[in-house]
Amino acid sequence: MNMKITFSYYTIYAFFFLFLVSFPTIEPAKLSIDNFLQCLPSKSNPANPIGKATFTASNPSFLRVLHAYVRNSRFNTSSTLKPLAIVTALDVSHVQATVLCAKANGLQMRIRSGGHDYEGLSYVAPVPFIVLDMNNLRAVDIDLRSETAWVQVGATLGELYYKIANVSKMHGFPAGVCPTVGAGGHITGGGYGVMLRRFGMSIDHVVDARVVDANGRVLDRRTMGEDLFWAIRGGGGASFCVILSWKINLVRIPDTITVFRVPKTLEEGATDVVLQWQQVATKLDNNLFIRVEPQVQFLQGGRKTVRVTFIGSYIGQADSLIPIMNKDFPILGLKRSDCMEMAWVKTHLFWNNLPQTTPIEVLLDRAPTQPHNYAKFKSDYVRSPIPRAGFETIWKKMIEVENVILQWNPYGGRMSEIPGDATAMPHRAGVIFKMQYITVWQSDGEQALTKNIELTRALHSTFTPYVTNNPREAFLNYRDIDVGTNVNGSLTFAVDYFKDNVMRLLKVKAKVDPTDFFTYEQSIPTILAN
Helix, strand or coil: CCCCCCCCCHHHHHHHHHHHHHHHCCCHHHHHHHHHHHHHHHHCCCCHHHHHHHHEEECCCCHHHHHHHCCCCCCCCCCCCCEEEEECCCCCHHHHHHHHHHHHCCCCCEEEEECCCCCCCCCCCCCCCEEEEEECCCEEEECCCCCCCEEEEECCCHHHHHHHHHHHHCCCCCCCCCCCCCCCHHHCCCCCCCCHHCCCHHHHHEEEEEEECCCCEEEEEECCCHHHHHHHHCCCHHHEEEEEEEEEEECCCCCCCEEEEEEEEEHHHHHHHHHHHHHHHHCCCCEEEEEEEEEEEEEECCCCCEEEEEEECCCHHHHHHHHHHHHHCCCHCCCHHHHEECCHHHHHHHHCCCCCCCCCHHHHCCCCCCCCCCEEEEEECCCCCCHHHHHHHHHHHHHHHHCCEEEEEEHHHEEEECCCCCCCCCCCCCCCHHHEEEEEEECCHHHHHHHHHHHHHHHHCCHHCCCCCCCCCCCCCCCHHHHCCCCECCHHHHHHHHHHHHHHHHHHHHHHHCCCCCCCCCCCCCCCCC
């Protein structure tokens, strides 16, 4: 589905955008940034001076601040365009001032929380821009009486999990397993985690939010209205506003979670196990989530095979899990000795391959434990079982490209019960599994970049007959610029991300941000929607 916009307003806008990209003018940009910097103090709280939070290239700390939350080395090169300024907001008024002053001076703004944006769109732009960095706004306030929490968007998932665990052993929150991801971008994109078959996604537990709109106003659910509140849950808040904080419902969990990791190579019958997994993964007990992770394994003598690892999480004890597996997924051959029981907070050590003896304070570390590498990511959805011949074709291509790891994450359970238009994230009932392609490399240079991206795209192309089409569904949190952009007037990217929810998102955008201040390459554009 390729939706082309023919409105003359948008055509003019697109031409003007391309003109800026092709013919940047230094002097107007310098004038704009000077005026922007002069504007900030007058629009912010003088009791908390915004100058302490503002960094330009002349500041010796500028590059340190910029690089602190760049998680993909593809966007940390000498040729990467740098922002004209970074505002590391220390106060809500700093957010308001940044919005008002950037808008008044015609500067594009990028909004960054955890920095895990796969395409760097939260801190890179092709035109003169500034970065609003939300990492200092990281408070987590938990109210166990109401079983809710207010979470500022700069808080990491690790900080949220740590604080929940410190006040309750019987509560958790359904979100991702990477502790350094920021709550802002993670939740607004949907928030995918290993408890989704029992509880759904992060956005399904958001009950309120505080945002700053394009006019600098602080709004909550009541004052922003239900349309905007709907849009920022799964539709990408950076298209509409700056999200300050989320109010979430905590979920009740037992004091024991069981996890396991069982690898199978092709020679050990991995294909048969995957074929059965496809049939049962969405029908298993809702407390059970089993991720499938295929990757190439190098053997002696230069031989290669595919090792498929089945990684499970069960909300309950192992003695309850084993009978379920024996009955519904016996081919995996899960044994009691494969299982590890632990508190919910400790499962995040397991998913990050950390020893169980590691203190949970590691969840407070804001820098990833892995070194900053170059990476490319893509996504797909599977709604019909892939046949054996399809897997054999896929294994062959994986061995050829070598470096791409796949993660297949099952749906079903609660995800099948929530309507696709309940939130802006539409991928719900009918999905067997969602797929993430992960390619990581360490070599610098254009040759390595081109090679690895082309190999990722080649494997992605191999999956074309087996995944969704028209549209080829994609997950917003797994940001992929290959899906398309809004620069040429195409809405193909938005249809892939949001399916039938696109028109409602367009209407929300036209209502809350008619001048298209909140814009970036994959933002919802401002058009005259019918």
